[in-house]
Amino acid sequence: MAIARLTGGPLDGQVLPLETPDLEQLILPYSEGQVVYERDGDPAHTGDADGPTEVAFRFTEEPQEVTPNDDDVRPGE
Secondary structure, three states, X not given: OEEEEEEOOOOOOOEEEEOOOXXXXXXXXXXXXXXXXXXXXXXXXXXXXXXXXXXXXXEEEOOOOOOOOOOOOOOOO
C-alpha cells in the first residue's frame, strides 16, 4: 500500500491512499470542480518494515469549474 501526501492548494495536509506509487499526477474532485497535484520527488519509506510508501504531491492548478450541464452543451450552441 502507498499513500499520497498533498502539499499546497485547498487539500494541503491531506493524506490519500494510492493504488500505485508510480503516479505522476493526481486529478481530484473539489467543490464544483477539480484540482491537480503533481508528484514532488521520489517515494519514501519503500522498505518492508518502515510503514506505507509515501509519495509527495504538490498543488499545481485548479482547472475550470465542472458543471452538471457540461456534457450536454455542444460548441457553437
